[in-house]
Amino acid sequence: MDSDQEEETAYLLQKRRDVTKALLHSPYDLIAYIERAEVHTELGYPDLAAGDSYRALLLCDECANEGFEYHDEALEALRSRSSDGTPIALREPGTSNVDLPSGVESMSLDTDADADKKTLELARIASIRCYRSLAISLLLCGCLKSAYDFCTRGLAAAPEDVELLQAKEYIENMAKRRLKADGVDINELPDQGLVRREIYPWNDHEPNRFAQETLDFLNGQLEQTAPNVEVRVTELPTLVEAAGSSVDGSGTLPTNKQLGLFAKVDIQPGDPILNEFSLLAANNRLKESLCDACSLELPPLTPDSKVVGCPECDDIMFCDEYCLSRAQEEYHPAVCDKDIDTIAKDPDPREKPFALYLLLLSRALAMAETQQIHPLELKEVKYIWGDFLPSAANAVSLSPNAPPPPVWTLPFSFQYNIAGPLHVLEKMDIDIFSTLATYDLWILNTLYSKFRGTASARVNKRNGHPEVAAVHPLWCLANHDCNPNVQWEWEGRMRLWCREKRIGGVPGGIKAGEEVLNHYCDIDLKVQDRREWAQGSLGGWCMCERCRTEAAEDAKATAMNGVGGEHLTNGQR
Secondary structure, three states: OOHHHHHHHHHHHHHHHHHHHHHHHOOOOHHHHHHHHHHHHHHOOHHHHHHHHHHHHHHHHHHHOOOOOOHHHHHHHHHHHOOOOOOHHHOOOOOOOOOOOOOOOOOOOOOHHHHHHHHHHHHHHHHHHHHHHHHHHHHHHOOHHHHHHHHHHHHHHOOOOHHHHHHHHHHHHHHHHHHOOOOOOHHHOOOOEEEOOEOOOOOOOOOOOOOHHHHHHHHHHHHHHOOOEEEEEEEEEOOEOOHHHOOOOOOOOOEEEEEEEEEOOOEOOOOEEEEEOOOOEEEOOOOOOEOOOOOOEOOOOOOOOOOEEOOOOOOOEEOOHHHHHHHHHHOHHHOOOOOOOOOOOOOOHHHHHHHHHHHHHHHHHHHHHHHOOOHHHOOOOOOOOOOOEOHHHHOOOOOOOOOOOOOOOEEEOHHHHHHHHHHHHHHOOOOOOOOHHHHOHHHHHHHHHHHHHHOEEEEOOOOOOEEEEEOOOOHHHOEEOOOOOEEEEEEOEEEEEEOOEOHHHOEOOEOOOOEOEEOOOOOOOOHHHHHHHHHHHOEOEOOOHHHHHHHHHHHHHHOOOOOOOOOEEOOOO
16 A cells, blocks of 8 residues: 555544544434445445445435434434535535535425425435445445345436436346346345455454463463363464465465464373353254254253243243353343344245354344443454454555455345344344444444354254354364364364374374364365365465365376465464
């Protein structure tokens, strides 16, 4: 990034801070959301721009509908912003700050009723701005179906809007190329895109993961669940985007600093290492016999059964009193009897992984609300590394001689990143506007980033579909290796034990001081399949010793340098 772009970025970040501060002071100000969407667009965050535009669009609806929950607050905020003329965010290019848009300038403002009519017309005009921003921002994210939907909705309100017509035409042409069809069926359009996966410049909730304070806290947690191991700072091979970047100019394999688990004593084959309970769990099976807290299959209801139900909810069951009491302490009050247990359940098989991530996010939000803590401060997620890149590495250069744009790696969709989480919050009776500081979109994206690299899942044995997922923050401190020295199983609790044998029949066992090497994929897969699996979870090509050796053997055998262009980041989840 050159000095001019750095200066422009610094200016925009300051502008974002100012608008965000104004929103925290006036949370129903739809104009401020439109202004912040514009800043996010200029900063290269189309997903965040879409999130702000959608909240602004919801406030436009609040203004226009007298019976809506925030009607008075939204109308008053817009009236206040337009008292001295049309807000800049609603002006057409080439008009002055006091000029009123077409259709408003002739309105009389002699009475309160006239003033309200003017305000409502401004809300209508603002909604068109929101449709434009949503269509273009979601298009940039790769969410064509949602972008097309907002184009259509916007054109229904403003059939001659040039920007919406242009966006609609662009989406149709892109869809024809991708689908290789003359017509456009909106249901066939792709709606999963990719966005930036980073520690946002304004995120002040990430700890120094290598500080002694952090190590002391994590080792204190391990004393209860894994007393024979400790967390240390270690060096891992840096995962890469392509085979040609696997070494630096000197031929040395690049490394990066991470946390890892190390044996404090000799651990014999078969010895247990970790036994961890986590409430950050979820399942997408509707009305199935699973514990709401840990997602363990419930035993049959016999006279001596320990299964208990929530006294306030219908059909919400727990393994035993322990799970019930932990749930009541840490998450359940936020969702108790809130009709939230049907959200994202029994989804289309193609949507099951995304639904599970949304359900994990919902559990994290319930935990934060119950414990009255910021979501990124939850101990279950605070110390997890989320495959983050520096913001500058994700930025799109404005220079005419700029290299190709970066490959963004966080899966994103309007349904699962914006609409779904807001629906969850509303079901929890949370004001989605006044709680912006706690539930802003960038916070939800950061949680998703951490889940993507750490969540473990169980699949249905009949159809192979993922149906249950959880995040175990201590288990995931053990770094991935395709020749692991441990095995794991999650059934209510995450259990980790020393392998009897390693790849190639080498006897198992971990010496004191050696690193515990975990695995997050099927290690019986071929190297190319393992690396393809890791693309969405870790952020680049796995560079463990086994992968490098097998990849070199494959390259030699096929007289090739490697296949594909998979993308991963670093080795820890």
